[in-house]
Amino acid sequence: MKSGGLHFKTYLLILLMTIFGPLGNVLLGKGMKRIGPANIGTVSDALDVLSRVLTSGPIWLGIASLITFFVAYTLVLSWADYSYVQPASSVAYGMVAVLAHFMLREVVTPIRWMGVLIICLGVLVVGHTPPRTTEPS
Amino acid sequence: MRELIFYLLIIVAGTGGELCVTRAMKAIGEVKDFRPVALMSIFTRALRVSWMWIGLSLMGTAFFALLAVLSMENVSLVVPVTALSYAAGALGGKFFLGEQVTPRRWMGVLLVCVGVTLVIIGRR
Numbered sequence: 001m002k003s004g005g006l007h008f009k010t011y012l013l014i015l016l017m018t019i020f021g022p023l024g025n026v027l028l029g030k031g032m033k034r035i036g037p038a039n040i041g042t043v044s045d046a047l048d049v050l051s052r053v054l055t056s057g058p059i060w061l062g063i064a065s066l067i068t069f070f071v072a073y074t075l076v077l078s079w080a081d082y083s084y085v086q087p088a089s090s091v092a093y094g095m096v097a098v099l100a101h102f103m104l105r106e107v108v109t110p111i112r113w114m115g116v117l118i119i120c121l122g123v124l125v126v127g128h129t130p131p132r133t134t135e136p137s
Numbered sequence: 138m139r140e141l142i143f144y145l146l147i148i149v150a151g152t153g154g155e156l157c158v159t160r161a162m163k164a165i166g167e168v169k170d171f172r173p174v175a176l177m178s179i180f181t182r183a184l185r186v187s188w189m190w191i192g193l194s195l196m197g198t199a200f201f202a203l204l205a206v207l208s209m210e211n212v213s214l215v216v217p218v219t220a221l222s223y224a225a226g227a228l229g230g231k232f233f234l235g236e237q238v239t240p241r242r243w244m245g246v247l248l249v250c251v252g253v254t255l256v257i258i259g260r261r
Binding site: 022025026028029032033035036037038040053059066074075077078079081082084093096097099100101104106108109110111112113114115116117118119120121122123124125126 | 155156158159162163165167168183204205209211213214216217220223226229234241242244245246247248251252254255256257259260
């Protein structure tokens with residue numbers, strides 16, 4: 001495939017990862033906050049937590065989002081370097097902070113916003129490297 | 138202490154799982170046909186690669202560790218902290234998959250780590 005096409009499908013799948021990964025994590029967070037701190041000291045405690053996890057709507061929605069993320073991620077890894085895709089998808093960390101702030105009303109401190117911004121800057125640096133450094137199999 | 142163990146599981150098992158899945162997908166080859174039938178065929182082939190099963194098991198372990206931590210901490214702390222797996226990922230990409238991690242890419246990874254550190258410091 002030509003370089004332009006390779007970049008297009010790489011960016012498209014990374015965009016899907018950037019949307020559905022953070023959404024999945026925020027929905028999982030919402031579900032687990034409702035369940036409360038996971039006390040898994042005994043087998044019956046663990047089963048109790050597991051049953052509450054498996055009957056939580058937000059958690060199932062989160063799992064569906066993460067499966068969408070995983071499919072996009074798996075496909076992109078069939079041609080692009082792992083060390084390219086993994087940091088390039090880290091813009092999702094900014095998305096998580098934004099979604100957590102607006103959907104879960106979490107307080108994100110200025111230092112934490114700065115940290116998220118620097119993570120995104122790291123993404124930009126990584127994004128300017130070639131997607132593949134090994135020969136296709 | 139319990140949270141630290143869960144964070145370690147997320148980072149180590151999660152990164153290990155992703156590396157194994159990558160190795161499996163590299164064995165399958167570049168995906169060029171995105172029609173549903175072709176995608177199903179690719180995933181069926183992927184499930185015949187043992188690295189895929191090892192990877193999925195490790196990622197499952199990381200998933201349950203993530204659920205446990207999310208029940209104790211805010212998402213806006215937990216998820217950025219797990220970005221520490223980037224350093225592990227770059228090392229794994231280089232040594233496990235034979236990828237050439239350029240100095241620029243290392244710099245990006247370093248910035249991500251600095252960002253994660255600030256996220257942790259910014260904990261209220």
